[in-house]
Amino acid sequence: MPRGLPLRIENLSGDISVSRMEAGIDAKSLSGNIDLADCRGDLELNSKSGDITLISDSRNVRAVSISGDIRAELQISEEVSMSSVSGDLNLGMSAGNDADIKISTMSGDIAVEGDVQVDERKERKLKARLGEGGSPVSMKTTSGDVMFRAL
DSSP states (O other): OOTTOOEEEEEEESOEEEESOOSOEEEEEEESOEEEEEEOSOEEEEEEESOEEEEEOOSEEEEEEEESOEEEEESSOSEEEEEEEESOEEEEEOTTOOEEEEEEESSSOEEEESSEEEEEEOSSEEEEEETTOOEEEEEEEEESOEEEEEO
16 A cells, blocks of 8 residues: 555455554444554544554544444643443553543543543543643443553
8 A cells, every 4th residue: 555545444244454554544233342452643542342542653543333342552642532331441651742631431430541640530430641641532321430650
């Protein structure tokens, strides 16, 4: 594939795996996992029934799963949105990022690890800052646990 061209993948049944992409990725899977490693473009990831796993330097990440877990480790980020109806969310971000974090779950636990300043904590919601705050990070699940880690 020519360098720098965005990649769009749609899959009905089966896993999607992509590594070492510089351009944006739009991946959709009806029934299967999505796994990305060492990708740097903007990411739009959707799975109806499957897990999403991401290790990346991508600046803008949107990951949605109806029935599946989402796990991501990001070094650099400007905007992150993770959501699942029935699944756990686990996000690790480099402590060098400045982010405003909003987490919510309808029926699950919320946990944060590392050098994260918790500004507000309610039973199923949390607002926190990584570094000086700034870039928006949203993590929402209806039925699942949420974990944010400063790496």
